[in-house]
Amino acid sequence: MPVINRIADYAxxxxxxRRHLHQHPELSFDCHETAAYVTARLREFGVDEIHEGIAKTGVVAIIAGQGEGPTIGLRADMDALPMDEITGADYASKVPGxxxxxxxxxxxxMLLGAAKYLAETRRFAGRVALLFQPAEEDGGGGQAMVQEGVxxxxxxxxxxxxxxAPNLAFGNFVTTPGPLMASxxxxYVHLTGKGGHAATPHETTDPIVAAVAMIQALQTVVTRNANPMNELVISVTQIHGGSASNIIPAGAWFCATVRSFDPDLRALVKKRFYEIVEGHAAAFGVxxxxxxxxxxxxxxxxPAETEFAVSVAQEVAGAANxxxxxxxEMGAEDFSYMLEARPGAYLFLGTGPGAGLHHPAYxxxxxVAPIGxxxxxxxxxxAQPLG
Structure with a gap:
């Protein structure tokens, strides 16, 4: 079964x-206008219940099918990113930054399109809960919704x-049972030493040297502490310190991102991070x-829900796709909290060639919206057929 004809009519x-939402991006939990727009569309569709203000600006809508049955949850995130757009599209963001x-x-x-169709046809038993979530990029809106008991x-x-998924073939689905995206x-590491003249380093306690040693040593967690069969990334992404070529600063700081799949490995990295930083701090006197x-x-x-989702994706996109x-992959996603709370699956849907995620030209x-x-x-x- 390809794209549902009725949904194709909504294209x-x-x-x-989508282009209205694109012009009016909002960040983190502050998705007030986005939530209002979503709610207005849901009312037009005639959904049975709308619950607002969950996780501050999240929305949950309920559509009842025909007859008794369980409730299946479908989730979409609503928040944008703090960056300027360079697409030049006539529907580009109207909000600087x-x-x-x-x-x-x-x-x-995509979830609104499914909502319109499901509210119109109701060819299912039980109920569907549509979860419109804020703060995926920053703040953990998925966790907040779970903690609020959705x-x-x-x-x-x-x-x-x-x-x-940009640059995955258009209309193709990709997923896997078990770990899909990393934790x-x-x-953040803040170092305090003793500043002074760069010509008399013996009179200072240099935090730059200490930071460099720490950063180099942290890579040994990947190469010497972690089992090489377990994926692990430790990337130091910022280092700050100093103001001039002839001044040794009194302080410096750096930050890192840590990504893994195994909870025990994740805990090991934290333990070793403290040991390495504190040990080097003592050695360098900072x-x-x-x-x-x-x-x-x-x-x-x-696994079972992933197999089921794959079978549905094959109906929609074709088994070969x-x-x-x-x-x-080592990217992260706060849908993880929902999968900790309930069985389910997460999939990538290819959108074809184009700028990658988090790029200003994306x-x-x-x-692809009718496919999703x-x-x-x-x-x-x-999942919940009639009869």
Whole structure:
């Protein structure tokens, strides 16, 4: 079964929704206008219930099918990124310093398309819960929604989500059972030494030298502490210190991102991070303060639900266009919290050639929206069939 004909009929309308959202990006939990726009469309569709203000600006909508049955959850994220857009599109962001550079406008549109179809046809038993989530990029909106009890409150039995994938063949789906995306932790290290003249370094305690030694030593966690069969990334992404060529500064700081799949390895990295930084601080005579932000856990697909989602994707896109054991990646995603709370699966949907995610020239491919909406709709109809 290809794209649902009725959803294909919505293509131009969906394009309009997506481009409106693209022009009005909002960040983190502050998705007030986005949530209002989503709510207005849901009311037009005639969904049965709309619950606003979940995780500050999240929205949950309920559509009842025909007859008794469980509730299936479908999730889309709504937030944008703090960056300027360079696409030059006539529907480009109208908000300086903010843009939809990760396609959450497209994700929201795909779920709205599925909502319109499901509210109109209701060819399923039980209920569907549409989860419009803020703060995926920053703040952990998925965790906040779970902590506010959406799974229990709406009796959600299983949950699914999609992320667009630039430069994956248009309309192709990729996922894998088990770990799909990595956990992510962020570490800040602030060093305090003793500043002075660069011509008399013996009269100073140089935090720059200490920082460099720490950064080099941290890579030994990957090469000497971690099992080489377990994926691990430690990337130092910022280092700051100093103001002139002839001054040794009194302080410096650096930060790093840590990504892995295994919880035990994740804990080991934290332990070794403290040992290496504190040990080098003692050796170099500087004071070190470590801020270790325990971030999103790994996104782990449930095997049975992944197999089911793959079968539905094959109906929509064709078996040749679906990879059900496509490997995993070191990016992170707060849908992980929903998968910790309920069984389900997360899939990537190819949008064809174009600028990558988080790039200022990125733009969601509107032509893929009916495919994603059809996948969501068929998940519901297949998981909870009538009769």
């Amino acid at each position: 131009e309308e969906m394009k309009g929704w 903010k843009m939809h550079a990760c396609g959450h406008d497209g994700h929201t549109t 799974m229990e409150r709406f009796d959600i039995a299983q949950v699914y989500g999609i992320h667009n 992510v932790d962020t570490v 004071e070190a303060k470590i801020g270790y932000d325990w971030g999103y856990p790994a996104t782990v697909n449930h 679906v990879e059900g054991h496509g490997g995993r 733009d969601f491919n509107d032509a 909406a059809s996948f969501f709709a068929r998940l519901v109809e297949t």
